[in-house]
Amino acid sequence: MSTLQDAFSRFLSDRPDAFAASSEAAYKAHWQTLGEQDPLALAFAGGAIADRLAWVFAAAYQGAVRACFDGARDGAWIALCVSEDRTGEFPGVVLENDMLTGSKSWIAASDTVDQLIVSVGPSLHGGCHLLERNDPGVELVARPRKAFLGDLSQGAANLTSASASTPVDLARADRFGVAEPFFVVVAAMPYLAREGARLDEPVDDALAGIVRDLDGIAAAGFHSDVRALLDVQQRCAAIGKVLARRAEGTTDGPGADWAEDGRLLGMYGRGLRARAQSD
Known part of the structure; x- marks a missing residue:
């Protein structure tokens, strides 16, 4: 090996x-x-x-x-999306009727990411679901670039009744x-x-x-x-x-x-x- x-x-x-x-x-x-x-x-x-x-x-x-985490496609860039807005302006992600609605406040490489592992709420304890960037109800929004790691894009995700059909195993x-x-x-x-x-x-x-x-x-x-x-x-x-x-x-x-x-x-x-x- x-x-x-x-x-x-x-x-x-x-x-x-x-x-x-x-x-x-x-x-x-x-x-x-x-x-x-x-x-x-x-x-x-x-x-x-x-x-x-x-x-x-x-x-x-x-x-x-x-x-x-499992689920990353070969050649795909994937992001773990847990952080949520603490001000209350953008409600966090909730799961209702097998649909995800709400916002995540930090997405790494948001310009080019292909897949998202989205937590229900601001921690992993509520479970996670795998979404594709182009799934219905998924919107990625660019955020201003910071000086630190500024070459890498950062953004937020807004979900509107996005299908939670692919739960993610959290064993690791x-x-x-x-x-x-x-x-x-x-x-x-x-x-x-x-x-x-x-x-x-x-x-x-x-x-x-x-x-x-x-x-x-x-x-x-x-x-x-x-x-x-x-x-x-x-x-x-x-x-x-x-x-x-x-x-x-x-x-x-x-x-x-x-x-x-x-x-x-x-x-x-x-x-x-x-x-x-x-x-």
Whole structure:
């Protein structure tokens, strides 16, 4: 069985260029050619073609959702839709007569997403249903892009009597909170190796150590050892900080997004620490 160490070794040997994707649609189109089915391999391969951190997150997110939920079509981008408006202006999603009505306030990659896993209410406890972007009663609305991960679109979903005919198995749903940081680290490995070479910063050995430990975590189940995950996440974030400092002043080409998006690699630390302390 091929491991992340195998994939990383091949990456370092070949040193392929990133795919120059100036738009979300362009990155997604190239991601769809990867042909990987396993979430772990898909996240790594998606990170290997990424020319910016927003695409690293996109690759990681697709792997994380697939690792925790069934139903994603091959080549489709899928989003987990749980968050709801807290002001009351846009009522949350309710289920009545096998129909879903209401709004979700945050949809990742809303411009290009194909499928939605929609929770009833603002948590997974009410159950989830799989919807297609073009299903009757489904409307996606773009939201203003933020500075952080600004290359990736964000939106909201308005549902009006959308059919709840495809319930989603939630047996692995509670793993998503650790899946996202795990897969971000996985997708970041080839990206950081390429950035290290570009910025003339020797990071390959440190990354190889992280990859080795990621294989160990994956073999046991990515959700099974939060302390080990926190350790690799912190090491990944530390390398990111070094590269971000080296990238200061660069404004063109890959890596120009370090100032805005570099915190992606470190932002999961607080949540992982809380989980580790509660275990």
